[in-house]
Amino acid sequence: MGFLDWLLGKGGEVCDGDPRLAEAVARVIDATDPRLRLLDGVRERLCPAVTGALAYADRVAAALPPCVEVTPDNWSASPVLRAFFVRPADVAATLHDSRDLQDFLASPAGSALDRVCCVIAATRSEQTVLGTALEGDILRQDVEQKTVSFGHFRLFGFAATEEALRRRIADTVLEGLVLAALRAINTRQQEGDRLAFAQRLLSGRLALMEKSRAGLDALECGTWKGRDIGRLRDSLAANAAELAAHHSAGGGLEGALEGIIRTLEAADAVIHAERLSLSLDAMNVAVPPDSPGAATVELLEFSTATPGTSRRVAFLASVPRHAVAERKLDLAAGLRLL
Structure with a gap:
């Protein structure tokens, strides 16, 4: 059960004729301090803020570009996969190494699925290097270029469909706001x-x-x-x-x-998310969009007000089960632990 399943559960009074809003207000109170019900007019005072938070969570979920099929075979055809992963084998390794993905596929919710949708998040790094660039008919040396790379991958928010995944993303945003409170x-x-x-x-x-x-x-x-x-x-x-x-x-x-x-x-300041469009060449060098060989990489960049966290980028992924190599039981390692 996701946070919104719990947050927007059954019951609650109606705020301005909106049962979903009324139930959200009631659950926000339960999640923070149930004693708030002792205050006069607490639901009416919370309704505008919860309305804005729900709307913002929905906007963040809707801002993500459509799902990308994440398989080694799709690496050459997908600008996003080519930007995130150096080679097709890195796609397979990331899927295999994700314990969260493996656990979901083995769970009752995921065991019957042939395909799972999820979010792939990463940290974006930029570095200025010297390279060559063709300006007209002249090949210039030692031209400053900005290269982009991605690392520290994390897969989360697993769902059976893209629609369900977007609901889980809204769930995660609202959960983050309540935890921040x-x-x-x-x-x-x-x-x-x-x-x-x-x-x-x-x-x-x-x-x-x-x-x-x-x-x-x-x-x-x-x-x-x-x-x-x-x-x-x-x-x-x-x-x-x-x-x-x-x-x-x-x-x-x-x-x-x-x-x-x-x-x-202050939802936007607590969890800030915005569309990020990168124009990259085959070497992940940032180039103008009209440059030969330029590919557009559409992502969502987000950050939180939590101290010690960094900005991350994410895209929606559709992962066929056959693309995920199952973890094998290492009997020798298990015996060594005994």
């Missing part, structure tokens, strides 16, 4: 806890100093009186102001609800 709530809670702890710590240190008891600070500083007390009071006041601002911005359930709404309303 949970991260924002957790970050805000941790920040509030940090400020409250700092306030208690600073108050305790100030009380000791005002009683002429430096505590362990005397071991670090020979002249802790006077100036240090004033500096500590300033720090305490600054922390108190920051803590007050944190509380005034909304705490508890009210703050959590506002955080969820902000995240859903």
Whole structure:
């Protein structure tokens, strides 16, 4: 069962006559904090943000170009496969090495399928090199050229048809937005806890100093009186102001609800996706679209606001079962583990 199957499940009240929206709102509440139902008008306040998030998830799913048949035999005919893979054998190796694909084909959902649709994602790298270029009748040397390569492949979102795959992609986008909202709530809670702890710590240190008891600070500083007390009071006041601002911005359930709404309303910034059209020659050198031998590679480029993540590109793939070499059981390796 996908996230949207769960998110858009049965039940829920109707928001403006839209059962799907009502059910989505109810499930978003369950996924973040069921206690939000205690707030007056919570569903009405969430409806606009959830409406926008659903629409954005659908737009991302629709933006992907049609499925490409991913087989070694189709490598020469497909600009996308030629751009992603150096040779036909690399296509076969990628399919074989994908444990996610192998597991899906072996699962009850995939065992009866002769063909599976999925997303192939990769990291795009660009490098400037010196090469030759023909300008009119003159062959120029040491011309700067931009080469494009792809690596770190990942296959996911397996489905029986392209239509079902696009629904799973929308599922994934909405799931990412809900998880981002949970991260924002957790970050805000941790920040509030940090400020409250700092306030208690600073108050305790100030009380000791005002009683002429430096505590362990005397071991670090020979002249802790006077100036240090004033500096500590300033720090305490600054922390108190920051803590007050944190509380005034909304705490508890009210703050959590506002955080969820902000995240859903900023869907494009949280999960940014856009069509990417590359014009490449046979050596994966970026060239003008009207150049001889230029091929257009249509992809979707996406990134998330999650720290540490990078931009990725993706295309839809249609993979026949016969193109996926099954993993063989290595009995010798198994015996060595015993």
